Amino acid sequence: MYIKVEDIVNDVIIEEGKNSENDFLRYFKLALNGLKELHFDVGGGIRTVELTVSSDTLTIDLPSDYVKYTKIGVYGNDGDVHPLGLRNDKSLISTAANSTTVSDDELHPTYFEYVQEFGLGGGNNTNGYYKVDAENNTIQFTSDLSGKKIILEYISSSLIHPSEGKVVIHESSAEALRSYIYWKSIQRKRNVNPNDKLSARNEYYNNKRLARARMLSFTKQEALQTTRKAFKQSPKM
Amino acid sequence: MITKKSIAEQVQRIVNGGSTADDSKIAIQEVVALVEQERDAMIKKHILENSMLGDHEVPSAFLTKRRFDVALSSIYGVGGRPFVNLMHSPLSLPNDDAIYRVCSTPVRRISKYLDEYPTETVNSDKRKIVVSSFYNQENTSTPYLSDIEFKNKTGTTDIGNKFVFSFKHGYDSNTVKNYNFTFTYKNPSDRRNTSIVNQNSLNPQVLLMSLNNNKDFQDFLKVNKLKFTWADTSASGYWKMSFESHYSSQHLGIEDSNNFDFKSVLTNASIVDWHADGLTIRTTYSQAGGQNYPTLGFGITIEYSKNKRLKEMGADMHNIKAAGSTSLTTYIEITEEDIRVPSEGGYEDLAPLTLHTMWLNKYAGLLKMYGIVAVLEDGAIYIKEDHNHGGFDSVTFNGMTNMTGTITIPTIDTTSYTGIPVKDVAEKANYSEVECYSRMSNPGQFSMYDNAILLSGRKYWYRENKKIYLYNSDHKDFNDEGLEVTVWFIASSNTLSDFEEFPVPHESVPEMIKSLVATFSLMRQAKEDVVNDNIDIV
Numbered sequence: 001m002y003i004k005v006e007d008i009v010n011d012v013i014i015e016e017g018k019n020s021e022n023d024f025l026r027y028f029k030l031a032l033n034g035l036k037e038l039h040f041d042v043g044g045g046i047r048t049v050e051l052t053v054s055s056d057t058l059t060i061d062l063p064s065d066y067v068k069y070t071k072i073g074v075y076g077n078d079g080d081v082h083p084l085g086l087r088n089d090k091s092l093i094s095t096a097a098n099s100t101t102v103s104d105d106e107l108h109p110t111y112f113e114y115v116q117e118f119g120l121g122g123g124n125n126t127n128g129y130y131k132v133d134a135e136n137n138t139i140q141f142t143s144d145l146s147g148k149k150i151i152l153e154y155i156s157s158s159l160i161h162p163s164e165g166k167v168v169i170h171e172s173s174a175e176a177l178r179s180y181i182y183w184k185s186i187q188r189k190r191n192v193n194p195n196d197k198l199s200a201r202n203e204y205y206n207n208k209r210l211a212r213a214r215m216l217s218f219t220k221q222e223a224l225q226t227t228r229k230a231f232k233q234s235p236k237m
Numbered sequence: 238m239i240t241k242k243s244i245a246e247q248v249q250r251i252v253n254g255g256s257t258a259d260d261s262k263i264a265i266q267e268v269v270a271l272v273e274q275e276r277d278a279m280i281k282k283h284i285l286e287n288s289m290l291g292d293h294e295v296p297s298a299f300l301t302k303r304r305f306d307v308a309l310s311s312i313y314g315v316g317g318r319p320f321v322n323l324m325h326s327p328l329s330l331p332n333d334d335a336i337y338r339v340c341s342t343p344v345r346r347i348s349k350y351l352d353e354y355p356t357e358t359v360n361s362d363k364r365k366i367v368v369s370s371f372y373n374q375e376n377t378s379t380p381y382l383s384d385i386e387f388k389n390k391t392g393t394t395d396i397g398n399k400f401v402f403s404f405k406h407g408y409d410s411n412t413v414k415n416y417n418f419t420f421t422y423k424n425p426s427d428r429r430n431t432s433i434v435n436q437n438s439l440n441p442q443v444l445l446m447s448l449n450n451n452k453d454f455q456d457f458l459k460v461n462k463l464k465f466t467w468a469d470t471s472a473s474g475y476w477k478m479s480f481e482s483h484y485s486s487q488h489l490g491i492e493d494s495n496n497f498d499f500k501s502v503l504t505n506a507s508i509v510d511w512h513a514d515g516l517t518i519r520t521t522y523s524q525a526g527g528q529n530y531p532t533l534g535f536g537i538t539i540e541y542s543k544n545k546r547l548k549e550m551g552a553d554m555h556n557i558k559a560a561g562s563t564s565l566t567t568y569i570e571i572t573e574e575d576i577r578v579p580s581e582g583g584y585e586d587l588a589p590l591t592l593h594t595m596w597l598n599k600y601a602g603l604l605k606m607y608g609i610v611a612v613l614e615d616g617a618i619y620i621k622e623d624h625n626h627g628g629f630d631s632v633t634f635n636g637m638t639n640m641t642g643t644i645t646i647p648t649i650d651t652t653s654y655t656g657i658p659v660k661d662v663a664e665k666a667n668y669s670e671v672e673c674y675s676r677m678s679n680p681g682q683f684s685m686y687d688n689a690i691l692l693s694g695r696k697y698w699y700r701e702n703k704k705i706y707l708y709n710s711d712h713k714d715f716n717d718e719g720l721e722v723t724v725w726f727i728a729s730s731n732t733l734s735d736f737e738e739f740p741v742p743h744e745s746v747p748e749m750i751k752s753l754v755a756t757f758s759l760m761r762q763a764k765e766d767v768v769n770d771n772i773d774i775v
Contacts, residue, residue, distance in 0.1 A: 006693060006694075016293060017292055018294065019294045019295060019337075020293075020295050020337050020338070021673075021675050021676065022332045022333055022334055022676040023332060023676075024675040024676065024693075024695075025676065025677045025678075025689060025690070025693070026678075026686075028689050028693050029686055029689040032692060160692065
C-alpha cells in the first residue's frame with residue numbers, strides 16, 4: 001500500500017536518465033515538501049489520538065505534529081465518535097466574567113442550552129463545544145467535557161509513518177509526488193524553457209487530481225449503503 | 238592498456254615524422270601535458286554537451302576507482318568529522334558529478350582483537366553443508382505402462398485440422414476425471430498441403446505428434462508424471478500410443494476398456510477406428526529402489542535477518558525470497574527419471590558431490606544478490622556472508638528419507654584457541670552495514686538539509702577541494718579499525734601517473750591524437766628565429 005519516498009526519488013533520478021545519485025538529497029528535500037502538500041490536498045497523514053480534557057483548564061494540548069483537525073468528538077458507549085460543536089465565541093482569555101447575567105441570542109440560550117427544544121433552531125450540540133486556541137496550541141472545551149476523553153482526528157505534519165517507521169507515501173499518490181519533485185527541481189532554473197516548466201506544473205496538478213480521485217474512490221457497496229441511508233418509513237400525508 | 242605516455246609517444250612520433258629521439262624538437266613532457274589537458278577538456282565537453290541534450294549519464298569509461306583510509310578532521314567538534322584525502326583531484330563538474338560513488342569498503346582485515354585468526358575471513362559467518370547420504374539410490378520401480386491401438390478411417394470425408402483428444406485419467410478408479418485436449422493437426426514436413434487431410438489421408442504419426450506438441454497436453458503429462466510415446470505396431474495398420482509412469486500408479490481405464498477418442502471439431506465425429514482389444518495394461522506400478530514419491534530433493538533454508546537489505550528487497554522470480562522477508566528458501570528437485578539407471582536414461586549414482594554441484598549451479602549466483610557467497614570447498618558446500626552483518630540467524634537442511642544432510646558451523650583453530658565457532662567472531666559485526674554514501678552540498682558546520690538527512694536514513698558525503706568528508710558517519714569500523722572508503726571518480730589527468738591506466742574510451746584516443754597533432758603542427762609551422770640579431774623574422 002505504501003512506497004518509500006526514497007524509492008520515489010530514485011525513480012525520478014532514473015527517469016531523468018542519471019546514473020549518479022548526486023541529486024538525491026535535494027530531490028529528497030523537495031519530496032518531503034511534496035509529501036506535505038499531498039497530505040493536505042489528497043489525503044494521508046491523518047492521525048487519531050485520544051486525549052483527556054483537563055479538569056483545571058478545560059483544555060487539551062495539541063499534538064506536536066498537529067496541523068488541522070478533521071474531527072473532534074467524544075467516544076460513546078456505542079463505539080462511535082460523536083462530534084462536538086464548534087464554538088468560536090468562547091473566550092480565549094479567562095479573566096473574571098462580568099457580574100451581570102449575560103443572555104445570548106436563541107443560538108446560545110442559557111436555559112436548556114444543550115437540548116433541542118421546539119423553536120430553538122439548529123446548530124447546537126448536546127455533547128459540548130470546542131474552540132481551537134492556535135496561539136497556545138490547545139483546544140478549549142465547555143465545562144461539561146471536563147475530565148472526558150476526546151477523540152481528535154487531525155492532519156499530521158509528521159512525515160514518518162507510525163507503523164511503517166519510514167517516510168512513505170500511499171501508492172495512489174506516488175506518481176503525483178514524482179511529478180512534484182520534477183516540477184520543483186526545474187521551477188527556479190532560468191535555463192529551463194518556460195514551456196517545460198508549465199508542462200511539469202500541469203503534469204503535477206493532473207497527477208494530483210488523479211491521486212485524489214483514487215484516494216476518494218468508493219465501491220458500489222459503499223455507494224448503495226450511502227443512498228440506502230435515506231430510505232426510511234414515514235406516514236403518508 | 239592505454240596510458241598517457243603511450244598516447245604522448247604516438248603524438249610525438251607523428252609530429253616528428255616517425256622519430257622519438259631525445260633531441261627531437263618536441264619533448265615528450267610537452268606532449269604529455271597537452272594530452273592531460275586534452276582529456277580533461279574532452280570529458281568536460283562530453284558530459285556538459287550530453288547534459289544539454291538531456292543525457293545525464295557519467296560515462297563509466299572515464300572513471301577511476303581508489304580505496305582510501307578515513308582520517309578525522311578535528312575542527313568540527315570533539316568527535317571530529319571523517320574525511321578521505323583523494324590524492325587524485327577529481328574534475329570540476331556541476332553537482333560534483335566527477336565523484337560518481339562513495340561506498341565504505343567491506344571489512345576484511347584482521348582486527349587487533351582477532352589477530353589470532355589469521356586464516357579466516359574475519360567476522361564473516363560461515364556454514365558447511367554436506368548432503369550426507371543418497372548413494373546408488375536408483376529408481377528401479379516397475380512402471381505403470383499401458384497402451385491402446387488405433388488406425389485411421391478410410392473414407393473421403395473432410396475432417397478439418399482441429400481435433401479433440403478425450404480420455405479418462407486418475408491415480409485409481411476413484412479419482413478418475415474426464416480430460417479433453419483440442420489441438421491442431423500440423424505436419425512438420427515442408428511438403429505442400431500436408432496439413433489438409435480427410436479421413437483417408439490422416440497420418441496417425443502426425444496426429445500423435447501434433448497431440449504431443451499441444452501445450453495443455455504436455456502440462457497434463459508433466460503434472461501427472463506421465464510419459465507419452467507412440468509406435469507403428471505392425472502390418473495391420475494400427476498405431477499404438479503408450480502411457481508410462483515411473484512415479485506412481487496411474488489409471489486410464491481397466492484392462493480391455495476404451496475411454497479414448499479422437500474427434501474432429503468440424504464433423505464432431507470420431508476420426509479413427511480403435512482396436513477391439515481396447516486398453517492393454519502391460520505393467521502396474523510398484524515402487525523399488527530410490528524414493529521418488531511424493532518428492533525427491535532437498536532444500537536449504539537460510540534465515541538472514543541481520544542483513545537489513547533483505548527486508549527492503551522485493552520478491553524474486555526464483556521464489557527464493559518473498560517481499561519484506563529475510564528468509565531465503567532454496568530447493569533442488571530430482572525427477573523420477575533422473576534417478577533411473579543409466580541404461581534407461583538416468584543419472585544412476587547421485588553422489589553428495591553431484592548434489593552439491595547441482596545446488597551451487599542453481600543458487601550460487603542468485604544468492605550473491607542477497608549478500609551470500611556459496612562455494613564448493615573440500616567436497617562440501619560453504620555459504621558465507623559476503624559482507625559482515627553479524628551472521629546468519631539459522632541455516633537448516635530440508636531433506637527426506639535417504640537424502641539427509643548436515644550443517645556445521647566451522648571452527649577456527651589457532652595456537653591460542655581451539656575449536657572456536659566462526660559465528661563467535663561474527664558477533665561484533667552485528668548491525669554493521671556496507672554503505673554507499675549520497676552527496677550533499679558542503680554544509681560548513683551544519684547543513685540546511687539536516688532534517689531531510691535524518692528522515693532519509695542515509696549517510697552523506699560532500700566535497701571540499703581534494704577531500705571528501707563523510708557528514709554523518711563514523712571513522713572506524715566495528716573492529717575499531719580505521720574505516721576504508723572506495724571512491725569512483727573522474728580524476729584530473731595531471732594526477733594520474735604516466736604509466737597507470739588512463740581512463741579514456743578507446744575510440745576517443747584517435748580524436749585526441751588528431752587534435753594534438755594539429756596543435757603541434759601549427760607550432761612547427763611557426764618560423765624559428767635562431768639568429769640572435771635582434772631582428773624579427775618575417
